[in-house]
Amino acid sequence: MARAVTNRRKALNTLVAWSVGLLIFFPILWTILTSFKTEAQAINDPPLFLFFDWTLENYAVVQERSDYMRFLWNSVIIAGGSTVIGIIIAVPAAWSMAFVPSKRTKDILLWMLSTKMLPAVGVLYPIYLLFIELGLLDTRIGLTIVLMLINLPIIVWMLYTYFKEIPGEILEAARMDGAALKEEILYILTPMAVPGIASTLLLNIILAWNEAFWTLNLTAAKAAPLTAFIASYSSPEGLFYAKLSAASTMAIAPILILGWFSQKQLVRGLTFGAVK
């Protein structure tokens, strides 16, 4: 809605919007600030905002004490792996549904969506049991599979909505030009859908990164990602605000950055194309 408004009105809007924005962002900002304080400064009364002795000590302590890098690595493997595998499985499926639709396509899409709505707690024990039986408990591969499966419906859906925007004639042209199915997908569809595939990748990495039911319940130590790393801070030991803040900052920073890039695609991905 590009409408002419007075500068005074715009200034007022700006003031209100920035105040609200900063208020909402404040907990994150405060966490980041606290991570650079000493433990004593972190609980100082009155609270210190900017004028304290900035220190990186907490980051060193956290890394040393809880082996941050291992958790980070687990998160990267699990979130990245589950998303990449999911996309490899989903691209052909989405191709089928977008370009060779049948009467059942809509039902299959909705059914896939319905699996996403299965409450995790309802199948917690069976999965737990299967994991024990198959030796997958507390392994990265096990968690990767589970997160791939819970995000697969979203991946298929997102890719489907992106593929739908590609005119079928272009794929037919490729077919006429002598491209086999594999070449059609590899040389024509995939490159054309790169923006869509990239945002699917991004959003699903975020969702997998932040997943906090299966990651907490199916890992103990070896395969625990950052969600579990942070949860281990839930029982306080002495002064720990600054260290908690440092750990939190490290856990959320990578995804905060990715998230800011993907904010536009977020809407499409999370509403299954129902809001554009």
Add this chain to the structure above:
Amino acid sequence: MATQHSRSAARIMMAPAVVLLLGWMLIPLTMTLYFSFKKFLPLRGGDLGWVGFDNYVRFVSSSAFWPSVQTTLIIVGGVLVITVMLGVLLAILLDQPLWGQGIVRILVIAPFFVMPTVSALVWKNMFMDPVNGLFAHLWKFFGAQPVEWLSDAPLFSIILIVSWQWLPFATLILLTAIQSLDSEQLEASEMDGAPPLARFGFIILPHLSRAITIVVLIQTIFLLAVFAEIFVTTQGSFGTRTLTYLIFQRVLESQNVGLGSAGGVYAIILANIVAIFLMRIVGKNLDS
């Protein structure tokens, strides 16, 4: 429109995704159903035989059941009301012309990307702690007695934390919906003499109704499953035990799998009731 050849290729290419999801759905679901009809205590005797609907009856008649339903409803309802109302206001605010719109948007969206365990811990310790939390400092500054948030107002606290996480989601979707509103419609209503409040009531709100419905449905599905926020704050004590958390405790903490599975079936039914409405909307959208 395609050839037999491409149709059979399509079926083959769809197979991996369909088979995997079918397995992911059917295997655990069947197992949950199976366990729900058994007395099954892995640490105290294991499989103790079939008990019919006993677990279903016991789960509902246990003293913890109704409070947990109530808690679930309060949390889900509270978060929905807060996020939708503030979300509409924020979306309208962010749609206004202002300086630094992009940055404000980023600030508002940020909480959505914070993992649940982090946001719960940060709120619990750095804001709600009765001694060192920021709220305690603030209360003391105004001469008030600091509040023990998580034990005196546990539901409110959890609603606050969860709302903070989900407000960005509602705002973002509602903002997208507002931006798709044809500005000529608004200008026409302005020409017709509608004051701002009437424009909001007659044009903007009806335009948003679909998006609001979607926000409500999707959030409901996720909110019914809220887990980590309770896991790292109150562990289900002080009346914060939701249905999800209750089932979790039955299954993993007290290892009463039969009882927990019956609860799981209830949770699945509950989620499906909400899901049906959501699927209707999404399905309609597929047709158009």
Add this chain to the structure above:
Amino acid sequence: MGQITLNQITKSFGDVQVIPPLDLRIDDGEFVVFVGPSGCGKSTLLRLIAGLEDVTSGDITIDGRNATEVPPAKRGLAMVFQSYALYPHMSVRKNIAFPLRMAGLDKEAQNAKVDAAAKVLNLTDYLDRRPGQLSGGQRQRVAIGRAIVREPAAFLFDEPLSNLDAALRVNMRLEISELHQTLKTTMIYVTHDQVEAMTMADKIVVLQAGLIEQVGSPLDLYHTPRNKFVAGFIGSPKMNFLTGQYAAGYDATTIGVRPEHISVSSSEGTWSGRVGVSEHLGSDTFLYVDIDGVDEPITVRSTGEIGVRHGDNVYLTPDASKIHRFDKQDLRIP
């Protein structure tokens, strides 16, 4: 070579038969146009030939080889789509080279052929651009270029000009005709525009509801339409149809007279009427004349300028030798 035979082919989508049994023979080097109103099955027919759709029954033979079960890539045909269907992520050069790349040609051979095609189509300066940076006419030429490098047995065009503006459409029409003269390859061209059909075709196939109404050269169709549908579809402005007493005198159920075969007089003639709208184009004048007992106004085309105005009474005289007569089944009476 490019000789295509359709033998008793049918196509159904579910229970709906869009193409009833159909036979057609297209000779090598012919320029064949499928024309008909939208939904007549002309595009479906083209897609059947291309192999993008399966025939429900019947055979398609290309150069004597049964191609019914052959996938599109192996039929040796090239197609130009309505939307051009260029690959947006590839440069013009890569677009044109794509079929060659799929055929496994080496880079040098690819480049040589692309350069040759670009020269013919005036695309040499644009080879490094992306399709998004080209005008509609240029995109059209790239699509044609992609088709000709393969040296196909036949070209298939699916309403290729419908996305262009009127002036460009005339230009491209000429270019495609010119191309046909140069290459002498079979071309099958689908359009709903009878002007394109008349100007380009060696042979026109008029389709309605999946049925072939008539096959013939443009002038055949113009002079001896097999039935009322073809008579009304071919020719612009449309043929006038009269029934009842007007037709009875000619021993027919319906008679048809083309607007250009009616003369106008202010004093005498066969039919009397009143002028409605008149359109003065300079070279021609179109009159819409209401005559008694006929619902639609009669269209008259006169060369040059004639001085009649709205409401004038005029007399119309059809050229008796150019009157088309149709029987109860709307078939032509010879």
